[in-house]
Amino acid sequence: MAEEQREVMDTPERSNNNHIATSISKFEDSPVFNFLNSLSPIKPVKSMPISQTINPLSFSSFPSVFTSPNINSLRESRFLRRHQLSDPSKPEFSSDNGSMADKGKVNVEATKKLDDPRTSDEEMASEPSYECSKIVTEFAENFNFDYNSPNSNIRPKDCLEGKHMTDYESSSLALVPFVEDASRRSLYMNPHGVSQIDRSKEGSSCDWESLISDAPDMLNYESPNVSESYKKLVDYGTSFNTCMKNDMQNTQPREGSGMMENAVTDDIIDDPSLYNPKGWCLVFDIAGARRKHLDGNTSSDVNTSSNDQNLVPSRTGNDSSRCVLPSIGLHLNAIAATPKDFKIVNNEALAFGRLLIGPSSSVNSHPPTQEMLNNTLAVASSERDIDSIENGVLPVEDALPISGFMANEETNQISPKKKRRRFDQAMEGESCKRCNCKKSKCLKLYCECFAAGVYCVDSCSCIECFNKPAHEDTVLATRRQIESRNPLAFAPKVIRGSDSISETWVESSKTPASARHKRGCNCKKSGCLKKYCECYQGGVGCSINCRCEGCKNAFGRKDGIEVELEEDETNTTEKSILDNSLQSDLEQNMDSVPPATPSRTIREFSSMKKPPRSSYPSIGSSSGFNTSNQVYGKPSFFQPPPKFDNHFENFREDEIPEFLQESSSPGINSSSPNRKRVSPPGGLKSSRKLILQSIPSFPSLASNQ
DNA sequence: GAGTTTGAAACT
DNA sequence: CAGTTTCAAACTC
Structure with missing residues (x-):
């Protein structure tokens, strides 16, 4: 080394x-x-070329979490560069087709492209070639950093100060956010460039199952696009991690990054399982790799989180037991839905990997990858199951909030009947959903798959479906269009804050108040007691953001006076706490704090000019009772260790300001008339936490390219 | 499985 | 921004 x-x-x-x-x-x-x-000064520059594909939006999406001056500076420089470079990588969106903002044209042109295979190919070919090796390396670094692959000799720890790394290693959970973030962003970045590797593998069909099982074989690519996603993922993730690392270390950001890249990368590269080039499945593979590592060398990494050690092994090899995780679908939304469960987050991160849908979101569960999905799901599920088991809860029940996502995933399982059966069992039918779109072509939010950021699968009953990998361009374009209209369109609808603080305050009720529907429902007749209600469906209580009538949401009624009061108090308390102590935590404990997804989200949103009608502020608020856990029989499943929660919260807060500032729209705070807790621009502080929670994890809007 | 209900998404 | 239409999931039978 x-x-x-x-x-x-x-x-x-x-x-x-x-x-x-x-x-x-x-x-x-x-x-x-x-x-x-x-700490080579050159390193920072190195990332620049790679970042060509990165969408300008990605800049905004860069985690604002890291507020340290060093990071910021680094971030700026890097992003600016990236931004400049990003355009070339996206000819179709920017130059060729004009700005994506051009809504009307987007779909049409995308469709045209689809019609003409050559077009896409040409674009692909025109894509700037990337230094795969670097990417891989960086990517590997990310993973390595995140997962601490046992196989790798060189580890971040080696480079980083023992303390920092130790903190990370102490809990895999902490690491998860990084991975997720990186993977997600990169995925969102639209990939039009085809990596060398991808090309070589392009067009080859893969036995995903075997691939997954055999890490070395993972290099097969299902589609060219995947490689792009992968590249971006790598690139973005690298930069992100780098920043994070730097920030964490609080030392020479750039230099540190370079070091990390080199050090970690090599090791990871050595372990094929860690860097599956297959774009979207990369994450899953990684997870699988991780699991493998854990399984194979659990003891090797002393620092490995107890959870991983304990859980992973237990699950290993037990496919049947790996039920489906509701969140396995890995839908972006899912992530948001289950922020508390770090393990789940991992899964989510994995999902991102799959998500190809766009640069922004991405779950790529296109048909060919069903096998992969199965495998990946198994992997992801294993972790999740672990968590569930850990909590003494069956995984299946978590699905509700994310059921939609799962549906896709599960749907993908068709080919492997065995696995599918397994999933079905796990799912218990709740989360198994497939879209049935007739007219939307699965290119509108009506489509659950599309909305979830995943491709439709064969099991879907949709007609004229364009939400498939083959139509990636169209999907991406559409996504962008939608996001241009509503930056939060693909954000998770239900945000589960993982605020230990909130829990603490509401602990008596056992109802983490952090979970909320992003925008709130508008139910008129269902009484918020049916799945028509997004709040109910998401397993969260209604909040002041809801415009529902006759709310009877079992998870918490919006008009519940008690609830409201509790929320307010909780918020206030939380705020004060956060303000007082969290700030310090961020600065001092960055090393132990994983980058929260929210940060990502925030950045992504930062590009937003127009806040969606939804009001972030209230989302995070504790107003709603999140009894989902109770309902689903998972009391603490979603709740991460308090320590982490705090950290997340901190990040969120930091991020929020940035996000809000950029968005510069008071409307973000609250769109609904009822909003008691509207946080005015100046009130960011107070609403910070809420915003963060709400922001948690959703597909990067901006990153969509 | 067909038809209805529902509310989000999209449109005007 | 409000009202209307479209849409597909959720639900009912």
């Missing part, structure tokens, strides 16, 4: 100064020196 780093770091300048170096050879030999060397 040290040698490799040296080589990498061995810049011309360094070579010229060899004679000088000799005098300090002893220093070089020291780990510290190696570390310093690894």
